[in-house]
Amino acid sequence: MGAQLRVYKRRIKSVTATKKITKAMEMIAASRVVKAQRKVAASTPYATELTRAVTAVGTGSNTQHPLTTEAETATRSAVLLLTSDRGLAGAFNSNAIKAAEKLTARLEAEGKEVDTYIVGRRGLAHYNFRERKVSESWSGFTDEPSYGDAKKIAVPLIEAIEKETADGGVDELHIVYTEFVSMMTQTAVDSRLLPLSLEEVAEEQSAKDEILPLYDFEPSAEDVLDALLPRYVESRIYNALLQSAASKHAATRRAMKSATDNAGDLITSLSRLANAARQAEITQEISEIVGGSAALADATAGSDR
């Protein structure tokens, strides 16, 4: 075998091996998307009921709560950024990070200090590499977040909100995550989680054309709100974590699909080159044989004379 042909054969072999790996990763990601979507669906009843309850308290009483009161002049904000622990997901992480940076720039332009909280090793690595301050970070569960993880994240954030701004507390909390729109579309979005505007929640609810009855609160409206709001925040964070996980798997699936396709294209073009190289080799061998035999024939013819 000629040197050229051997090089092509070797490359085809290595690309085929890569293709097998990316194909497997694509299929794993595809099954995980379905699983993650199912988890989002399973968490919906709780979220809906909780929203209903928050609306009921919000509309049924004029209770004030630190989580719903707007600071007159917000001076410090917290930004919670949700990324993934692992890469190989196309632009998934960089899109989320970009959205967070845009939001941070906007908040800073409004004259607010920004505390960053990060979920996922990728986002943390990005911030650490640039030596930016990260208030707190969590990782290790982004592929399959549980409600306990959301709780773990919510606790310090709620503490920070309840603390006075002068003592290092924050006035508002923003969350940046990747919304799962469809299998093909995932968009990085930011939204303000706290202070929660009860009017907004109520508006969302009233869009569904539902008149809420006058509830009897047990033990009292304040106590119910006290217990309800942290749960609501947790459930929102949980939902964001789940959507982010689903988006990550969808992004991985897409990235791995295009990697597999590219590997296939590469194999086709390499095979063509290998075929051409083999053909060239054969042609050369034939011409060598023909040339050799012609020379031999000439020589014999010469000796006969």
Place this chain on the structure above:
Amino acid sequence: MAAELHVELVAADRSVWSGEATLVVARTTSGDIGVMPGHQPLLGVLESGPVTIRTSDGGTVVAAVHGGFISFADNKLSLLAEIAELSDEIDVQRAERALERAKSDADASAERRADVRLRAVSAH
């Protein structure tokens, strides 16, 4: 046919039980409360404890609920809990082991969780 109310028992990550019932007994922070069809709209904070649901076909469903809310309106009752388990889902031996361990570690919240589970099983 006796009056019925529709019950949804929902945990943070799944829907645990739903169906028709004639009576639901749960423990709120201000004491045990029983809800029957036609109760006035109610929204309360639940304590950790067993919740008893008397279903309309005469059976009883007991669930261990760890914190959460009860809300009732329009003959629809929702029990929201971060963690909720039906009594027949609870692994008694595991809960007993957890109780022992929590007692020796003096972990009050773990002890309470295990205790609630065991009470839910025994109430069944």
